[in-house]
Amino acid sequence: MNQAVYFGPLLAPRYPGQVTQSIPSSLAEIPAAVESALDNYFASRHDAIAGISPVTEQVALVLKDFTLNGGKRIRPTFAWLGWAGTKGLTLKDAAAQPEALSVLRTVSSLEFLQACALIHDDIIDSSDTRRGQPTVHRRFSVAHAERSWLGHGETYGRSVAILVGDLALSWADDMFMEGGLSPAPLQRAWEAWREMRTEVVCGQILDITAEAQGDSSVMSAQRVNRYKTAAYTVERPLHIGAAIAGADPSTIAALRAFGRAIGVAFQLRDDQLGVFGDPEVTGKPSGDDLREGKRTVLVALALEHSDARGRRELEAGLGTPLAADEVARLRTIIEESGASKRVEERIDALTAEALELLKDAHISEEVAQSLERMALISTQRRK
Amino acid sequence: MNQAVYFGPLLAPRYPGQVTQSIPSSLAEIPAAVESALDNYFASRHDAIAGISPVTEQVALVLKDFTLNGGKRIRPTFAWLGWAGTKGLTLKDAAAQPEALSVLRTVSSLEFLQACALIHDDIIDSSDTRRGQPTVHRRFSVAHAERSWLGHGETYGRSVAILVGDLALSWADDMFMEGGLSPAPLQRAWEAWREMRTEVVCGQILDITAEAQGDSSVMSAQRVNRYKTAAYTVERPLHIGAAIAGADPSTIAALRAFGRAIGVAFQLRDDQLGVFGDPEVTGKPSGDDLREGKRTVLVALALEHSDARGRRELEAGLGTPLAADEVARLRTIIEESGASKRVEERIDALTAEALELLKDAHISEEVAQSLERMALISTQRRK
Numbered sequence: 001m002n003q004a005v006y007f008g009p010l011l012a013p014r015y016p017g018q019v020t021q022s023i024p025s026s027l028a029e030i031p032a033a034v035e036s037a038l039d040n041y042f043a044s045r046h047d048a049i050a051g052i053s054p055v056t057e058q059v060a061l062v063l064k065d066f067t068l069n070g071g072k073r074i075r076p077t078f079a080w081l082g083w084a085g086t087k088g089l090t091l092k093d094a095a096a097q098p099e100a101l102s103v104l105r106t107v108s109s110l111e112f113l114q115a116c117a118l119i120h121d122d123i124i125d126s127s128d129t130r131r132g133q134p135t136v137h138r139r140f141s142v143a144h145a146e147r148s149w150l151g152h153g154e155t156y157g158r159s160v161a162i163l164v165g166d167l168a169l170s171w172a173d174d175m176f177m178e179g180g181l182s183p184a185p186l187q188r189a190w191e192a193w194r195e196m197r198t199e200v201v202c203g204q205i206l207d208i209t210a211e212a213q214g215d216s217s218v219m220s221a222q223r224v225n226r227y228k229t230a231a232y233t234v235e236r237p238l239h240i241g242a243a244i245a246g247a248d249p250s251t252i253a254a255l256r257a258f259g260r261a262i263g264v265a266f267q268l269r270d271d272q273l274g275v276f277g278d279p280e281v282t283g284k285p286s287g288d289d290l291r292e293g294k295r296t297v298l299v300a301l302a303l304e305h306s307d308a309r310g311r312r313e314l315e316a317g318l319g320t321p322l323a324a325d326e327v328a329r330l331r332t333i334i335e336e337s338g339a340s341k342r343v344e345e346r347i348d349a350l351t352a353e354a355l356e357l358l359k360d361a362h363i364s365e366e367v368a369q370s371l372e373r374m375a376l377i378s379t380q381r382r383k
Numbered sequence: 384m385n386q387a388v389y390f391g392p393l394l395a396p397r398y399p400g401q402v403t404q405s406i407p408s409s410l411a412e413i414p415a416a417v418e419s420a421l422d423n424y425f426a427s428r429h430d431a432i433a434g435i436s437p438v439t440e441q442v443a444l445v446l447k448d449f450t451l452n453g454g455k456r457i458r459p460t461f462a463w464l465g466w467a468g469t470k471g472l473t474l475k476d477a478a479a480q481p482e483a484l485s486v487l488r489t490v491s492s493l494e495f496l497q498a499c500a501l502i503h504d505d506i507i508d509s510s511d512t513r514r515g516q517p518t519v520h521r522r523f524s525v526a527h528a529e530r531s532w533l534g535h536g537e538t539y540g541r542s543v544a545i546l547v548g549d550l551a552l553s554w555a556d557d558m559f560m561e562g563g564l565s566p567a568p569l570q571r572a573w574e575a576w577r578e579m580r581t582e583v584v585c586g587q588i589l590d591i592t593a594e595a596q597g598d599s600s601v602m603s604a605q606r607v608n609r610y611k612t613a614a615y616t617v618e619r620p621l622h623i624g625a626a627i628a629g630a631d632p633s634t635i636a637a638l639r640a641f642g643r644a645i646g647v648a649f650q651l652r653d654d655q656l657g658v659f660g661d662p663e664v665t666g667k668p669s670g671d672d673l674r675e676g677k678r679t680v681l682v683a684l685a686l687e688h689s690d691a692r693g694r695r696e697l698e699a700g701l702g703t704p705l706a707a708d709e710v711a712r713l714r715t716i717i718e719e720s721g722a723s724k725r726v727e728e729r730i731d732a733l734t735a736e737a738l739e740l741l742k743d744a745h746i747s748e749e750v751a752q753s754l755e756r757m758a759l760i761s762t763q764r765r766k
Contacts (some may be wrong), residue, residue, distance in 0.1 A: 017645065039502055045581075049579070049581065049585065050607075052582070052585045052589070052610060053585070053606065054587065055589055055592050056585040056588055056589065059585075059588055064568070070508050077448070089504040097747050116549070120549065121547070123542075123545065124542040124545065126538075126547075139443065144595060147596075149595040149596055149597070150594070150595055150597045150676075150702070151595055151676075152703065153592065155509075156591065156595050159506075159507040159591050160588060160591065162507065162545060162548075162589050163503070163507075163584050163587050163591075164588075165545075165549070166499070166503065166548070166549075167581065167584045167585075169549060169552050169553070170577075170580040170581060170584065171581075172553070173556045174580075177560075177573065177577075178577075190560065194553075194557050194560075195431070197433070197438070197553040197557075198428075198432065198550065198553060198554075199435070199760055200440040201546050201549050201550045202435045202436070202442075202550075202551065204546050204696065205438065205439055205442055205546050205547075206435070206436055206439065206545065208539065208542050208546075209438050209543070211533070211535055212527060212533055213530075213532055213533070214533045223435075223436065226401050227435060234606060273750050281582055293533075293534075300548075319534065322667060323737070346731050363592070
């Protein structure tokens with residue numbers, strides 16, 4: 001049996017190459033290459049979905065627009081680095097491997113999973129904007145209103161967005177399976193992929209349940225971070241890449257531990273930005289996390305370390321439609337409790353720990369440097 | 384490379400066999416065998432999900448309860464028949480095939496897809512009951528209320544149910560991939576599986592969009608039936624089974640055409656039951672489809688063939704919270720328009736057409752008879 005053709009026959013007619021497919025030979029080139037893989041994947045499915053009806057064609061275009069505009073491609077980047085690094089290759093040499101295109105397509109499927117997670121998350125949080133644009137459910141409720149359709153526009157928008165998320169989740173698996181990997185690496189990568197999909201859903205469930213329970217403990221917030229963000233953003237993408245390469249168990253363990261630490265630090269940065277971020281840069285309204293009542297580690301620490309009055313004010317304000325001056329007041333309470341300083345210290349400690357762990361992984365020098373850089377980008381970013 | 388072990392290593396530790404796994408050797412035994420495969424699949428994932436948190440363990444148990452209670456297992460049944468029939472086997476001989484267990488597991492994954500479709504559909508339709516039990520979103524909103532949690536119970540229930548549906552969709556792919564098929568049949572089956580997942584989501588999108596547009600045309604309702612029900616309930620399950628067996632293209636084409644006809648007839652029966660069904664038998668409130676304003680072929684025909692007054696009454700009542708006597712009035716209008724008679728005629732014609740198409744398929748005599756029986760069960764059922 002010719003391993004290389006296992007998913008080959010499925011693949012050929014589905015990549016008409018409507019954009020030039022690039023293979024990244026440097027860290028900076030990865031996001032654009034991922035986007036070209038996604039672009040080609042959408043092109044490959046266009047005719048079938050347009051054949052069903054003009055409505056579904058439009059819906060697929062909304063998904064395409066949402067998926068291709070504005071992401072940082074951080075998950076495929078970690079997966080690509082996990083693959084190239086554990087193969088012991090420079091990024092330039094990785095690009096020249098015969099399987100490079102298959103690996104790129106496979107890891108780009110992480111962006112479909114991310115699209116599903118964001119679309120459904122925005123419904124759950126009733127968010128109006130994402131990446132500075134209307135969220136998917138908002139786009140469809142606005143379309144409903146503009147056309148004076150029957151029923152409630154909000155309900156329609158939410159319903160279509162649930163289904164668009166389902167489509168993205170299905171296409172995530174499709175693209176992952178059809179990337180062109182041969183059976184052995186595909187099977188190894190599947191193990192990490194399967195765990196990750198369940199972990200991210202479970203992390204989300206824990207998140208909203210903690211919010212409903214009013215569970216403001218640091219422990220609860222940390223567990224959410226572990227599953228909702230760390231596993232899914234860094235640990236498993238690195239695992240997938242390393243599994244494709246057939247890396248040794250100790251290297252996989254080191255990369256996963258690095259990923260957990262950086263992933264948690266990534267989420268802590270997110271928490272800081274959700275309260276203190278510049279809306280011009282983040283694309284989200286200032287203080288959104290406070291209005292949503294998110295039980296982040298930042299908030300948990302603030303509640304733990306505020307005086308009784310601050311705690312009362314914070315508890316009373318969280319999850320309510322705060323005005324700008326009220327947001328400012330809660331920010332001051334959080335700052336004065338020392339929570340944001342503590343979070344910064346944790347971010348620094350986790351980053352240092354992660355970089356130390358990286359030394360145990362047998363990976364190429366260039367990828368080690370790239371992972372260091374990604375660690376800093378993930379934890380020092382402004383959006 | 385040993386083909387048989389391709390997904391074998393993944394599989395072994397995940398089927399601890401907490402219930403006895405039966406292999407069906409007759410049509411009547413298929414549903415229970417599917418349920419034992421699902422039961423074992425849930426058992427295989429229990430420890431990992433319970434390890435995340437007691438909350439996620441509970442959520443998985445709700446999904447298990449929902450998936451295992453009350454379904455007719457019609458999709459796995461068609462897939463099993465598609466496999467056994469195109470292998471030219473009696474059902475008894477099929478059960479003795481070395482790959483029988485793998486096939487059973489693989490086709491049972493259709494029930495996870497169905498679980499996702501139902502859970503998300505119930506959110507979209509704001510349905511309170513399903514199979515005589517509270518819907519998944521209702522279960523979580525009730526749990527929220529009982530525990531006096533924070534925020535809106537309805538929002539919490541809906542949010543968790545979106546995520547439980549996502550979990551079911553992920554596990555559908557997991558179970559499909561890990562059933563134990565060797566690469567060649569798995570790849571063939573994957574083609575049908577992938578198309579089906581997109582078709583059912585597109586059918587749903589068309590359905591709610593037609594409702595929003597107030598599109599009451601017969602054509603629109605027929606397109607929804609084609610994708611939302613026929614492809615997903617009969618055509619693709621048969622296709623998956625036949626693809627696993629490596630059936631010849633003409634047999635696959637005949638089975639798919641049979642499936643499209645029976646699938647559409649199945650939906651027409653559903654439409655009749657949604658208006659005229661006995662709530663004691665269907666487990667759904669009487670006239671639910673009218674309250675939801677579903678644009679079925681039945682309703683489309685009634686609008687087309689009623690007099691002006693009947694049409695006005697029907698249009699005005701559809702999608703409103705009708706009282707029992709108003710439901711009865713709309714039923715009379717639909718009956719008097721001749722629409723339900725026309726729908727019965729269509730069901731009969733489609734069934735006859737389907738049975739004729741079946742003659743072109745090269746399948747075992749016993750499976751041909753079983754498919755005939757399934758065709759009658761699907762189109763003559765009372766729930």
